[in-house]
Amino acid sequence: MTLLAKSAQGKGGPDAIFAYSDMANKRAAEIGRENITNATIGAFLDEKGKVLTLKAVEESMRGLDFSDSVTYAPLKGMPRFIEAVIDATFGDYRPQGYISAIASPGGTGAIHNAFYNYLNRGEVCITTDYCWGNYRTMLREMDCTLETFRTFKDEHFDVESCLAKAGEVAQKQQNVFMLLNTPAHNPTGFSVTDEEWDEVIKGLKAINQNGKNNVVLLVDIAYIDFAGKDARRFMQKFSDLPENFLTLFTFSLSKGYTLYGYRLGALVAVSSSAEVIAEFDKATAASSRATWSNCSKAAMMVMCDFADHAEKMAAFKAQQEALSQNLKQRAEIFVNEAKACGLVTLPYQSGFFLMVPTDTVEIAQEAARLLREEDIFLVPLGKGLRVALCAIVEEKITGLAERINEALKKAQAK
Numbered sequence: 043m044t045l046l047a048k049s050a051q052g053k054g055g056p057d058a059i060f061a062y063s064d065m066a067n068k069r070a071a072e073i074g075r076e077n078i079t080n081a082t083i084g085a086f087l088d089e090k091g092k093v094l095t096l097k098a099v100e101e102s103m104r105g106l107d108f109s110d111s112v113t114y115a116p117l118k119g120m121p122r123f124i125e126a127v128i129d130a131t132f133g134d135y136r137p138q139g140y141i142s143a144i145a146s147p148g149g150t151g152a153i154h155n156a157f158y159n160y161l162n163r164g165e166v167c168i169t170t171d172y173c174w175g176n177y178r179t180m181l182r183e184m185d186c187t188l189e190t191f192r193t194f195k196d197e198h199f200d201v202e203s204c205l206a207k208a209g210e211v212a213q214k215q216q217n218v219f220m221l222l223n224t225p226a227h228n229p230t231g232f233s234v235t236d237e238e239w240d241e242v243i244k245g246l247k248a249i250n251q252n253g254k255n256n257v258v259l260l261v262d263i264a265y266i267d268f269a270g271k272d273a274r275r276f277m278q279k280f281s282d283l284p285e286n287f288l289t290l291f292t293f294s295l296s297k298g299y300t301l302y303g304y305r306l307g308a309l310v311a312v313s314s315s316a317e318v319i320a321e322f323d324k325a326t327a328a329s330s331r332a333t334w335s336n337c338s339k340a341a342m343m344v345m346c347d348f349a350d351h352a353e354k355m356a357a358f359k360a361q362q363e364a365l366s367q368n369l370k371q372r373a374e375i376f377v378n379e380a381k382a383c384g385l386v387t388l389p390y391q392s393g394f395f396l397m398v399p400t401d402t403v404e405i406a407q408e409a410a411r412l413l414r415e416e417d418i419f420l421v422p423l424g425k426g427l428r429v430a431l432c433a434i435v436e437e438k439i440t441g442l443a444e445r446i447n448e449a450l451k452k453a454q455a456k
């Protein structure tokens with residue numbers, strides 16, 4: 043028997059990441075957390091398995107006027123917060139054009155608002171075949187679907203496959219909606235290069251100059267603060283694009299501000315048309331009102347605090363950079379050891395995760411099982427193993443590539 047509405051039937055079910063993370067936690071309770079390697083979690087953890095936080099964020103949060111911070115924030119977000127979000131999104135690379143942003147609960151809320159307002163029911167969003175699984179879940183929730191194209195050709199982003207898919211979708215729906223999670227992609231850690239961006243934008247412009255299609259390009263920058271100093275340079279390329287080419291960015295305070303559970307982010311829009319931005323504001327704010335209403339004022343106040351106090355901003359930036367360097371060191375150990383032992387990884391530049399590809403889904407599952415027997419927990423995601431570099435400290439990373447390589451060889455031989 044089901045009481046669910048037709049549209050709600052068949053959704054939900056086990057989540058691979060949570061399932062593997064639960065197994066790791068269970069084992070940790072049995073033999074001690076220090077005796078296992080838990081590379082399943084998408085949060086930046088220290089050697090004790092505690093989430094790493096930024097002191098400047100904590101101090102700012104503790105300094106807030108409590109009764110002010112618990113009140114409702116404006117629906118679109120506090121005006122100072124919105125300014126700060128736009129500054130933080132683009133840094134020194136703000137594109138020319140009309141720009142706006144609407145607060146959301148994390149990057150997830152921003153993605154939701156983008157899907158909801160720029161796709162008709164039954165339409166598709168396209169992205170890379172290696173991607174964050176929640177995109178599919180969110181699209182399913184609004185009767186839309188995710189279609190994918192090949193992420194890599196050899197060691198590079200597969201621009202050709204990306205544009206071919208865009209061309210295919212252009213035949214079926216007016217808004218060609220493309221989502222690219224870059225820089226520091228989840229789950230591979232690749233970033234689209236500036237040259238590849240040039241080709242993608244050129245190809246998309248050709249599509250939307252056909253007099254039929256619009257382009258909505260959603261760039262998910264959830265991990266941008268871990269992608270190095272030039273990570274924002276590509277953003278200036280979205281200057282003065284045609285009026286029917288809308289670029290959206292998902293801004294999130296989860297990773298870069300270590301405020302995961304506070305649930306704050308924003309959807310940022312860039313267009314050469316004032317009208318397109320005005321309708322973005324109106325529609326996105328209406329969606330917010332109709333789903334979660336307003337967002338965490340405390341987290342907004344922290345961003346405003348930094349924006350208003352240069353010394354706090356400087357301390358925050360320095361600490362954020364230190365965190366990013368820490369991740370880089372972790373990644374370097376893994377990547378160097380992988381090269382030394384011949385373990386193949388997908389192209390990784392930066393970010394929380396890295397992928398070891400396998401020939402089949404079964405090999406990935408079997409390798410994960412064998413590693414579990416050694417108390418190493420990784421998530422098999424499709425044809426590959428995802429290594430959450432963010433969740434394990436250097437001493438646990440040392441030697442890990444070798445052990446994955448051994449497990450893969452055994453799994454392949456079966």
Ligand SMILES: Cc1ncc(COP(=O)(O)O)c(C=O)c1O
Binds near residue numbers: 223262294306
């Ligand atoms: C690729 C990607 N995009 C967006 C998000 C959204 O995160 P949040 O909603 O916590 O900001 C995540 C979180 O894991 C992610 O991995």
